[in-house]
Amino acid sequence: MSSLCLSSVLTRANLTMYQTGIPDVVPQQPSVLPSINTLQISTPVYSSNMSSQWYRHINPHYWTAEHVLEWISDHVESTKFDASTLSLAYCTMDGPALCQMSRDQMIGVFGSQLGPHLHQSLQEHKTKYELQSLSVPELDETCQLLDSFLDNLNFPLLSTIRIGQSEEAVSKSEFDYRDDYDLTSLTMGDTEYLSDNQSDSEYSSSSNSGMFGFPNLDSPESGSGESDPEFSYPPISKVNIKTEKGESRLKRPRGRPPKLSREHSSSIYDSSKKNKHAPRGTHLWEFIRDILIHPEKNQGLMKWEDRREGVFKFLKSEAVAQMWGQKKKNSSMTYEKLSRAMRYYYKREILERVDGRRLVYKFGKNSSGWKIEEMSMGI
């Protein structure tokens, strides 16, 4: 393996093919799995859309080897780097291993052209997630510190600043799926001062809005999505409620988040509309199952406790929930919500209870596709 070098400039498609032999993210029915030869031709849009920059939504510390490969592939493409000198042995590390590398180590491994580029990109991803993982009090404190600093400089306070150009623009940007927000591209050029009323209601409530209007995404370890402003909702759909302490906060409306506009929807939703039946992997239990039956793609997220009995355990529950949220284009998914959906499967006997064991579930008689016999038979 270590002697195997990439013979030509890497593309996302052939990288994915090399590593897994199957399309990324949403596994296919074994019986209808396209062959490796036909896959690239028959499912180019699907493959590229579904695998495209998935890693961007995941904390680099949670990246699997595949995410790392995807990330490297993107940079190879964007820098027009000649990948013929790149050994695949260096592309098999996962996120935690990658995060431990220094800039010099990256240059040593990836060369003076690609190395610094990758290092900078990694730092940006890490910074983004470190900011997102700040707790609400931490964000409040940071905002206050910055406020006093800006106040001394006669700058407008953060609580009165909105990033963007107009109400309309803000509304639209909140409704868009935010794949591409990036702290490094943030400038203060397009600021707008809010009226007192506005700042009092929506934007000055720093406990509800991320700094600079960025999402205050829950960290992987946080349990609740309540403090997390949902991008998918326009502000008007939120309900202002009073908490026990008398402070007002925005409350997400119940139910499934509104569907994203067509231009932002992924191909899986498009294809599910065309097809009479939802594609394999659409349901939560299938998503979970597919993580379990492709351990090489999801190292450390879940594990079998008893493969024959279908007993499994979440190892990184919030990370799995975030992945599910990404799949469903719902940035506020948490393990708490995911587990509620899991519990509904008990009634349908897709899952069975495992009493007394946290994070442990068992596939029920109405689930399929996880048994060793089924898999070896290609069912």
Add this chain to the structure above:
DNA sequence: TTCTTATTTCCTGCTT
């Protein structure tokens, strides 16, 4: 258009 399904969200109470 209505109904059904599969979640998603919020909540309270309990257990570990």
Add this chain to the structure above:
DNA sequence: TAAGCAGGAAATAAGA
């Protein structure tokens, strides 16, 4: 005390 579990209630998107 925090995290996880259990399950009711209400809501929504999407398919039938």
